[in-house]
Amino acid sequence: MNSSLSIDVFETLHDLLHLFRARMRKSMESVHPELTFNEVRVLVHTGRQPGITQKDMVEHSHADKAQMARTLALLQEKGWLLRTASATDKRVRCLHLSAQGQALYARLRSTREALAAELLQDCPAELQARLLELLQQARDSARRNGRAHDGEPADA
Template identity: 30%
Template sequence: MGESHNEDVLWVMHMIMHRYRAKQFEMLRDGNHDVTHMEAKVLSYVGRNPGAAPGDLSRFMERDKAQLARLIKGLRDKGLLTSDSDPLDRRIMRLTLTESGLEIRKTMQQQGQRLNKLGIRGFSEEEHQQLLSLVGRVYDNFEQE
């Protein structure tokens, strides 16, 4: 890490996430999963929120509807995602992961846990909790803005 950024907390956090994502997608690629970063975000969100509507996903991902529609179509074409009309309001599409989508999401979660352990290797439980608390405070500061 370059010395000029050593005191820039947000830059360091950004670089940590950059390395995390690079490692995660390296593992996905090596596992023969043809999933992009944005597709993985969709799989992760829909996995946590089965039956989510594209509008919910658009707000979460901060992407426009056309861009999101292409992502959803790509995931449907790959057999990782299904979309069905809401039974109460047929104008709303509900998204669900297929078995293949669930498998990839499970792989991503396992890799995430492994990378989390790698990232905090050598930390005591107290240091780990302190780091969580500090990062949580940084997050809350932005939420209050």
């Protein structure tokens, strides 16, 4: 094989994420049959970071602002999400899960954890911890390098 090691790392990450997402899509039916994958992403991220702003959610998801606004409105209509004004800036909307949303999030989190454990069952916990550490290091390095390429200071 002529590809470089760094490309192989990203190809393998892509394959693993594809497996996880495909299995998660299949599992979502048992959690709630009407959930879309994008709704799951928003619910999970909001559950992990209560109070996240709409702007930060757009940046995290790389979604279009209008598309994200529609998804958030739909989740609010379904009774799973609350959007409140920030205490410091009334123009900023913060996202929180409703009681129904928290119950749904608990089921989603459990499903995701079981699926992740299943996919990594042949990888010992110590190796998973080391892999996580290395991936975080690579991510942080890429972010620093990305800022430097965008004309920002590397340590910003």
